[in-house]
Amino acid sequence: MRLVSPERGTEGGHGDCAVEFIDAGVEVHAPAGYTLLDAAGLAGVSLPHACLGNCACLSCCVEVVSGRGHLSLMEPPEHDRLQTAPGLPGGARLACQALLRPGRVVVRRLKQPVREW
Numbered sequence: 444m445r446l447v448s449p450e451r452g453t454e455g456g457h458g459d460c461a462v463e464f465i466d467a468g469v470e471v472h473a474p475a476g477y478t479l480l481d482a483a484g485l486a487g488v489s490l491p492h493a494c495l496g497n498c499a500c501l502s503c504c505v506e507v508v509s510g511r512g513h514l515s516l517m518e519p520p521e522h523d524r525l526q527t528a529p530g531l532p533g534g535a536r537l538a539c540q541a542l543l544r545p546g547r548v549v550v551r552r553l554k555q556p557v558r559e560w
């Protein structure tokens with residue numbers, strides 16, 4: 444597990460948010476307001492992001508295994524984007540859209556990332 448000291452401010456404050464990337468065996472701490480994609484970057488966990496975090500592809504899709512309540516609610520653009528990819532796990536989120544809230548979240552990268560773009 445790697446602990447991270449944030450270098451940028453966040454609207455959500457600096458509550459302790461932990462994200463475990465269960466398939467990578469890595470846990471990282473990040474401030475509230477960071478996205479799951481930000482947390483992956485801090486952790487050094489490779490996570491595709493073809494549209495650079497603009498909710499326009501599906502490459503950053505992850506399965507939230509536990510701790511959904513410690514992420515921001517899904518907004519319509521993310522929901523609509525996920526609906527374009529049938530067969531995703533029930534806990535699927537776009538890592539670039541899900542903001543961290545204080546608490547612990549466990550996610551799994553998809554073995555075969557969705558490549559629609």
Ligand code: FES
Pocket residue numbers: 491492493494495496497498499500501502503504537538539540
């Ligand atoms: S990086 Fe494209 S939707 Fe997240």
